[in-house]
Amino acid sequence: MNRLNELRNKFLEQTKKQVSQEYGEQEIGIIRATNALEDLDASSNLLFEHTREWYHSFFPELERILNDPDLFLQLVYEIGHKKDFSPANLDKLVKNSDLKEKIIQASQKSIGATEEKNLGEIRVLALNALNLKQERTVLEKFINTELNALAPNFSTVAGSLLGAKLLSKAGSLKRLAEMPASTIQLLGAEKALFRYLKTKRKTPPPKHGFLYGHSLVKQLPPSHKGAMARTLAGKLSLAIKADVFGKTNITEELDKKLKVRFELLQKKPVKPKKTRLFPFQKYPVKKFQKRKPFSFNRRPIKRFQKKKPFFRKKTGQKNKY
Numbered sequence: 001m002n003r004l005n006e007l008r009n010k011f012l013e014q015t016k017k018q019v020s021q022e023y024g025e026q027e028i029g030i031i032r033a034t035n036a037l038e039d040l041d042a043s044s045n046l047l048f049e050h051t052r053e054w055y056h057s058f059f060p061e062l063e064r065i066l067n068d069p070d071l072f073l074q075l076v077y078e079i080g081h082k083k084d085f086s087p088a089n090l091d092k093l094v095k096n097s098d099l100k101e102k103i104i105q106a107s108q109k110s111i112g113a114t115e116e117k118n119l120g121e122i123r124v125l126a127l128n129a130l131n132l133k134q135e136r137t138v139l140e141k142f143i144n145t146e147l148n149a150l151a152p153n154f155s156t157v158a159g160s161l162l163g164a165k166l167l168s169k170a171g172s173l174k175r176l177a178e179m180p181a182s183t184i185q186l187l188g189a190e191k192a193l194f195r196y197l198k199t200k201r202k203t204p205p206p207k208h209g210f211l212y213g214h215s216l217v218k219q220l221p222p223s224h225k226g227a228m229a230r231t232l233a234g235k236l237s238l239a240i241k242a243d244v245f246g247k248t249n250i251t252e253e254l255d256k257k258l259k260v261r262f263e264l265l266q267k268k269p270v271k272p273k274k275t276r277l278f279p280f281q282k283y284p285v286k287k288f289q290k291r292k293p294f295s296f297n298r299r300p301i302k303r304f305q306k307k308k309p310f311f312r313k314k315t316g317q318k319n320k321y
Contacts, residue, residue, distance in 0.1 A: 027173050030146050033139050034164040040136045047129035051076060054122050057113055058082070061106035065099070070133065075103075077126040080119055082107045153239035156251045157232075157258070158214070165210045166236075177237075177244040185211060185233035216262050223271040231261045 048069050056063055059082050066072045074093050079085055085107035090100045144160040151173060155163050169187045170176035176184070186193055188209025196205045207226030211217055217228050235254045242250050 026146070026150055027167060030143055030150070030164055031168040031171075033143050033146075034161075034168045037136060037139045037143070037161075037164075040132050040139070044129050044132040044136065047125055047132065048073065051122055051125045051129060054118065054125070058119065058122070059107065059110055059112045061110055061112075062103065065102050065106060070130075073126045073130050077123050077130065080123050081116070082110055082112070151240060151243040153243050153249065153251050153254070154236065157239045157254050158236055162210060162213055169210070173240065173244050177240045179237070181230075181233040181237040184237055185209070185229055187211075216258060220262070220265055221270045224265040224268060228262065228265055232258065 051073065052063060055076055062072070062075070066075075071093065075085075078093065079089050085103055087100060087104065090103060094100050094103065140161065143164045144155075147155040147160050147163055147167075151163070158166065166184065166187055167173065167176060170179065186206055186209050188211075189206035190209075192206035196203050208217065208229035211229045211232055212225070214229075214232060216232065217225050220228050235258055239250065239254060242248050
């Protein structure tokens with residue numbers, strides 16, 4: 001029994017050390033911040049939609065004029081009423097003179113309701129949405145500074161937000177460094193990958209996950225995005241390995257190689273889209289297929305034409321038809 005208690009105590013100490021090491025890692029703060037940032041984006045978008053739909057009944061013309069959601073929320077919170085859309089109040093928020101004139105003319109000729117009961121609640125929703133957006137900017141700055149301190153090569157090649165997403169999906173810097181380039185390329189595209197494997201490779205395979213948001217991948221046409229994502233994943237794997245194991249600066253070399261590859265893919269001709277067939281389909285359907293011209297010299301069909309029966313009598317007599 002004493003031997004068993006000693007072993008038990010040793011195992012408990014070892015697990016406590018492992019847990020303390022995992023919680024004491026520096027990248028845990030970045031992972032938590034990225035998860036919070038995604039939730040903040042979703043909730044701020046929902047609040048903006050609710051304020052826009054609710055304010056639409058009060059001043060519907062403002063939604064058509066403005067394309068900036070931040071400016072829309074500021075106008076709703078700070079001004080609110082249609083009568084208060086004067087040039088003196090708009091000078092603080094709107095800098096474009098043409099836009100000011102459009103807003104003032106729309107407020108004077110508005111068709112919206114004149115009830116002011118719900119306006120206070122709409123302004124509170126707008127204020128909450130603005131506060132969430134301010135918190136998002138603070139979190140983004142925190143992620144940028146922390147990731148640059150931990151992995152400078154990886155953060156400069158990938159970008160702060162994209163690198164934080166890849167890090168949160170992997171779980172830690174060490175796991176991300178031990179991953180091959182092919183798995184880094186498909187981080188964030190797990191659903192598409194399992195769909196491709198489940199349907200026995202009848203659906204198209206995924207070519208990129210989170211790497212779709214990189215600036216070099218976005219600028220290329222769809223036929224070349226997979227190739228750029230592949231090279232980018234290779235360079236990211238080299239950058240994270242240099243940060244974790246080597247701790248050397250190789251950003252300039254990686255940036256030069258990425259730019260050369262990007263320029264080569266820009267010069268390449270765009271491939272036409274392949275017509276993919278479904279499992280029940282034998283030939284691809286042509287969208288703009290020409291029909292045969294109608295001719296009036298066709299043989300007319302007889303309506304009351306006698307047809308042969310589809311069965312014969314078992315008797316030896318011949319059928320009348």
